[in-house]
Amino acid sequence: MALSAKSVDAVKGRAGVKTDTVLRIEHLSKNFGSHIVLRDIDFSVRSGEVVCIIGASGSGKSTMLRCINHLETPTSGEITYEGKAVGGVHFDLSQYRAKVGMVFQSFNLFNNMTVLQNCMAGPVHVLHKKKAEAKQDALFYLKKVGMAPYINARPSQLSGGQKQRVAIARALAMHPKMLLFDEPTSALDPQMVGEVLAVMRQLAKEGMTMVVVTHEMQFAREVSNRTVFMCDGVIAESGTPEQIFEHPQNPKTQQFLSRFQAS
Numbered sequence: 014m015a016l017s018a019k020s021v022d023a024v025k026g027r028a029g030v031k032t033d034t035v036l037r038i039e040h041l042s043k044n045f046g047s048h049i050v051l052r053d054i055d056f057s058v059r060s061g062e063v064v065c066i067i068g069a070s071g072s073g074k075s076t077m078l079r080c081i082n083h084l085e086t087p088t089s090g091e092i093t094y095e096g097k098a099v100g101g102v103h104f105d106l107s108q109y110r111a112k113v114g115m116v117f118q119s120f121n122l123f124n125n126m127t128v129l130q131n132c133m134a135g136p137v138h139v140l141h142k143k144k145a146e147a148k149q150d151a152l153f154y155l156k157k158v159g160m161a162p163y164i165n166a167r168p169s170q171l172s173g174g175q176k177q178r179v180a181i182a183r184a185l186a187m188h189p190k191m192l193l194f195d196e197p198t199s200a201l202d203p204q205m206v207g208e209v210l211a212v213m214r215q216l217a218k219e220g221m222t223m224v225v226v227t228h229e230m231q232f233a234r235e236v237s238n239r240t241v242f243m244c245d246g247v248i249a250e251s252g253t254p255e256q257i258f259e260h261p262q263n264p265k266t267q268q269f270l271s272r273f274q275a276s
């Protein structure tokens with residue numbers, strides 16, 4: 014992007030964030046029919062960076078994430094990951110999704126499979142790993158998210174927070190270089206939000222590159238290296254969490270945050 018000199022300086026030097034840009038979005042626009050949802054967006058993510066995207070409902074946050082994951086095709090503009098185009102004739106979608114994992118609000122687990130099978134399916138079928146190796150890996154990541162005791166359970170037997178932790182383990186089992194989170198706690202009861210955020214905090218601490226669309230302002234404030242505020246299909250403001258939450262410059266950011274604080 015298009016990071017302003019000010020925000021580049023702000024990001025520089027933060028623990029774990031490297032200088033290389035892994036994801037670059039230039040002039041991204043997305044329309045659904047005549048409805049313009051994203052307008053000429055420039056955005057980039059550096060290796061090791063945790064970017065939280067906040068903004069009002071309908072501002073285009075999920076659509077931008079879905080364009081990054083190629084679940085939506087941009088109307089115009091370019092997305093590149095490690096210098097290679099996302100989309101187009103030479104694009105290998107399954108290899109790309111192995112590198113750039115996504116965790117959804119609605120978990121998207123395979124309900125007919127056990128927890129363990131959910132975490133083995135991608136590595137076996139996409140990465141062509143041997144079953145024994147995939148199992149060992151899956152067990153490692155399920156333990157990491159505190160779900161080892163549930164390996165034989167079906168998703169229908171789990172709470173929302175447990176399902177989301179399995180979804181994170183499933184994404185990790187693909188050894189992604191970057192993870193996209195689309196409102197990962199929005200479908201959860203309040204008491205389960207914390208357990209999922211704790212796992213995400215740990216991933217951030219370990220240096221995982223993450224783009225997180227979230228309504229969890231406290232998480233964005235404490236964990237992100239950069240917070241991006243979206244409004245009406247554009248990035249209205251981007252900076253360190255301190256800049257966005259303590260000293261927002263754009264009146265729309267100020268209005269959004271004050272509404273949020275009031276609610």
Ligand SMILES: Nc1ncnc2c1ncn2[C@@H]1O[C@H](COP(=O)(O)OP(=O)(O)OP(=O)(O)O)[C@@H](O)[C@H]1O
Nearest residue numbers: 045048050068069070071072073074075076077196
């Ligand atoms: N597949 C689609 N077809 C038509 N319109 C869509 C589609 N997906 C999203 N939209 C519209 O695009 C706009 C932006 O939606 P999006 O989900 O990206 O917003 P958001 O900022 O993530 O909102 P929220 O915080 O409520 O999830 C909304 O008006 C939505 O109705």
